[in-house]
Amino acid sequence: MIETESLRKEFRTGGTNLIARIGRVGRSRRAGVAGRPADAGHAATKTAVDGLTLAIPPGRVTGLLGLNGAGKTTTIKILATLLRQTSGTVRVDGLDPLEEPNAVRRRINLIAGGERMVYARMTGRENLWYFGQLYDVPRGVLTGRIDELLALVGLTGAADTLVERYSRGMAQRLSIARGLINDPAYLLLDEPTLGLDAPIARDLRRVVARLAREGKGVLLTSHYLTEVEELCEHVYVIGDGRHLTEGSPAELTARTGCHRRVRVTVAGHSPGVESAVAAFAGRLGTAATVALAENGDMTVSMSHPDEIAGPLTMAIVDAGGTLAGLTVAEPSLEDAILALNDEAGLVTA
Ligand SMILES: Nc1ncnc2c1ncn2[C@@H]1O[C@H](COP(=O)(O)OP(=O)(O)OP(=O)(O)O)[C@@H](O)[C@H]1O
Numbered sequence: 001m002i003e004t005e006s007l008r009k010e011f012r013t014g015g016t017n018l019i020a021r022i023g024r025v026g027r028s029r030r031a032g033v034a035g036r037p038a039d040a041g042h043a044a045t046k047t048a049v050d051g052l053t054l055a056i057p058p059g060r061v062t063g064l065l066g067l068n069g070a071g072k073t074t075t076i077k078i079l080a081t082l083l084r085q086t087s088g089t090v091r092v093d094g095l096d097p098l099e100e101p102n103a104v105r106r107r108i109n110l111i112a113g114g115e116r117m118v119y120a121r122m123t124g125r126e127n128l129w130y131f132g133q134l135y136d137v138p139r140g141v142l143t144g145r146i147d148e149l150l151a152l153v154g155l156t157g158a159a160d161t162l163v164e165r166y167s168r169g170m171a172q173r174l175s176i177a178r179g180l181i182n183d184p185a186y187l188l189l190d191e192p193t194l195g196l197d198a199p200i201a202r203d204l205r206r207v208v209a210r211l212a213r214e215g216k217g218v219l220l221t222s223h224y225l226t227e228v229e230e231l232c233e234h235v236y237v238i239g240d241g242r243h244l245t246e247g248s249p250a251e252l253t254a255r256t257g258c259h260r261r262v263r264v265t266v267a268g269h270s271p272g273v274e275s276a277v278a279a280f281a282g283r284l285g286t287a288a289t290v291a292l293a294e295n296g297d298m299t300v301s302m303s304h305p306d307e308i309a310g311p312l313t314m315a316i317v318d319a320g321g322t323l324a325g326l327t328v329a330e331p332s333l334e335d336a337i338l339a340l341n342d343e344a345g346l347v348t349a
Pocket of ligand 1: 012
């Protein structure tokens, strides 16, 4: 299990200008306060992670969600031993990364979607060999493992091709194989499908689901919330570095009071229908949005806890509208995250 307790990370954000400091030291010396600045200034700090307590157990995909700048990457970098926390603790199977970094590094690996994590001038197989040696994987084990991983990510046929000839999806799949080369117990995935075409992203999701089924603990950040809904059993939602809530995607959606959204398309624009919709929404104490499509059709959109699809379409037909389409969408995790950030007073625009 990976566990964090009250994890906190502050970054200095350059409030103190070095040249200004040197100038101040000089002035202090002239004023006779040798070696000590009269006022070194207060360095501004940014709290990126603010007291996070998380648990990432083996055998499941745990999600870490939040809007841009919420602190996801910083948290993952601390867990990956790439950053040191300001305070709080991390334990990986009981080991403290600050005291036993090498033992922790053998148990974890990081795959970040937006970054190139493999070498273009080497083949896929050479990359895996190189990273395997960095992790001290015994040679006897490494050859077989490389073949297994290339098969797992569907790159057996391209194993001996230079990575510079790979498509983006192939390079990303190789990054997944690279992240597994030390057979880590825990995999930290920071936006692993960023910018990938839908079929490649789907293949990667299958690989991730299989790894969790086989016992690996996975921590996933992703802006693709359908991916999170598909893969994650448990999700932490953070905002401004703080824990906002946690639960399964379905629990979070239910708990935030998001409702089904009904969308009715009406042929042509009719002010009469528009006012009938506004009156209907007013009676239910809610609001409706009306959007005009390029072809002049209107799309009326409303969400409410009750079943409103029938009464809404009746109101539209009674006002002389001609129905061209109707969809009812279940509330999504995206609706829930936005609602949670609104509740916490965080900017979601
Ligand atoms: N090295 C740094 N120095 C100063 N501030 C930083 C540094 N790294 C991150 N931050 C700030 O810390 C906050 C959290 O950043 P982080 O990258 O962890 O967020 P994130 O949730 O991963 O965002 P995104 O979804 O955009 O990747 C942001 O306000 C960011 O600007």
